[in-house]
Amino acid sequence: MEGLLRFVLGRLIGRGTLDVAVGAGRPFRVGDGTGEPLAVRLSGRRAALRLMLNADLAFGELYMDGDLAVERGDIADVITLAMTNLRDFRPNLPIRLARSWRTAVRFLQQRNVARRARRNVAHHYDLDGRLYTLFLDADRQYSCAYFETPDQSLDDAQLAKKRHIAAKLLVEPGQRVLDIGSGWGGLALYLAERCDARVTGITLSTEQLAVARNRAKERKLQDRVDFRLEDYRHVTDRFDRIVSVGMFEHVGVPYYRTFFDTAARLLTDDGVMLLHSIGRMGEPGATNPWIAKYIFPGGYIPALSEVLPAIEKSGLVVTDIEILRLHYAETLKAWRERFHARREEVLALYDERFFRMWDFYLAASEMSFRHDGMMVFQIQLAKRQEAVPLTRDYIGARENALRAREGHRPDLRLAGE
Template identity: 55%
Template structure:
């Protein structure tokens, strides 16, 4: 038995208390860890080198090993495997992972330094790999952010529509308002607001693929006169807007740029305006980006804690009028995305390769688990410059309202369910 196999056996024997894991080590020996069960999750570690790397830095190397075939899942689902590791090992705080985690947190300002040129490269790494990939697992509107689920039986398409309606209400839109959408993606929210709320929207993105498709969609829907999409950095904007919305973009800003971001929001927002910032949030407090996610999925990205966001908002001269925490909604969103991705994995493999499919599957699974285990939630922060910019109570978010146009639909989340039921979710 090698030294690393002995260390692994000892650690797994002490750590695995929930679930059942069977491991085949590089020398061919097999051991069972955790509670007895008829069908354990079975994995094989293909070399001592991979075993050593996983033990020394599991947050990074577990994903690397799965992508590269150094760790092979022989029985069971990837979700169950990562849940076992997450529950029993990755969160146990053992010294083997403490030094890499300490160094990542210490030097996170360097990793998250996002000047304009670097921000564009980081966005291209994730969003410009081809729209066909995103069509595989997103809903028809290509909403790539947390949906709003009144219950687990809600379809992904309905949940994404409910999310857009919820955000529209928080913006307190009036016909003729001008709206800035920072990080507009493929244009779904901007087109929704322009088509159903009779407002003019300016969406900006750094992704060439998103920009081209968003403009094409606006033309196809006959909304080009009300929606403008720009390929530009939000820091270059000089106009003023009645409303500002940003959904799923703040995670790309980087801690060193939070003051810069909210200063720009304040500069672009009219005195009587309202802003809605929708972002994934870190529940335990400030930390560092998962190194595997930073390397392969979102370079330069970071999930913020509220304690990191609020000081920048205050210094920018903005008021926080409301903070809503969406719990588990993103877990359900990611579950739906993974189900759709797995059903069409052969198409993703044809576009890329088998390694990419394993990488994307790993990304979707570990992201869902981060929400299931309470590490991440979604924050919706409603901001303004005046106390009276929005109604005094949240009733306006849930009561029925008159139809404003032929495309507008009032979601059953607001109309048919008791207020108390909606607030608990």
């Protein structure tokens, strides 16, 4: 078994250095000897066989179950080694067939009808709310931050993200705004407080809904912010502005046309929409099976080539597209550092297996943005070309105006402290 594993890994790891041991056996080395050596140990032959038969699923499972231990380096380093080598790796026929099959049947996994969408959301977002306070910023922004400078703090970068989005939305006082996938309410509250908008936030998470409503009550914004437990397909009101941040990844390719048709129906004739979503730099693919099973069931990261045709058919006009490349990598790095710093508190809520599962999720996600072609796109949409200015100068000007309205802020802290 060790010989076969050495052969398989030897074909994959052409650059770098990895020492691998199975059970109590002596380690063998693969790679070209460059870089800082990494070392892993598999619990036994069964673990080695699982890794060879279905690495896309087994890699994460073995780590979270303790059957793959990193003895030198960190799991993020091992993931980086694998991803950077996979760029030059030509998979064999069985691997190609398995991945082609996943792409072909993805419509079954992404059949996100209303009831299933609610169940998928609950799987990830209805965890113990204290978990998210341990690693997110003070406003609980669970999406890509916007780092204006390399040394900007996570809290300031998340505030910059809200400011950047509000500027692109061109929100005016008194306008009605729909926030699709409003989470814990941070963006909706910002638009109400800083832009004097009237905001409706919709979510499918009962945990997030309760927190968002409580936050609106604490800030005495109930008259300007209405949070609802509602599917976007069931909304009937009309809005001057529509925003969706970090929700589109849960829509599913079969429902892209429905999503944009709904947005077009809800948006006023002179309205503006801003869609913020994770995307692929390359061609369409399929969701990693480990992510689909343990983290985001029903989720999928789209290529722009899948999104734009649905927009075109809806009658909406694309007025701006911005690609945020490494911003999410830096966001995930900060989340993982905070997650590790609060390890004992995570273990008090769940257990070691859960901690390792989320550690793998955060590490793999960060490295996907650094090495595996993931990015974030912001697409600005309208019904009329004249709904937004001719040049992008207005974005910076509006950000400066919003920054002035924010004024002095108290020192921010880790959420939950």
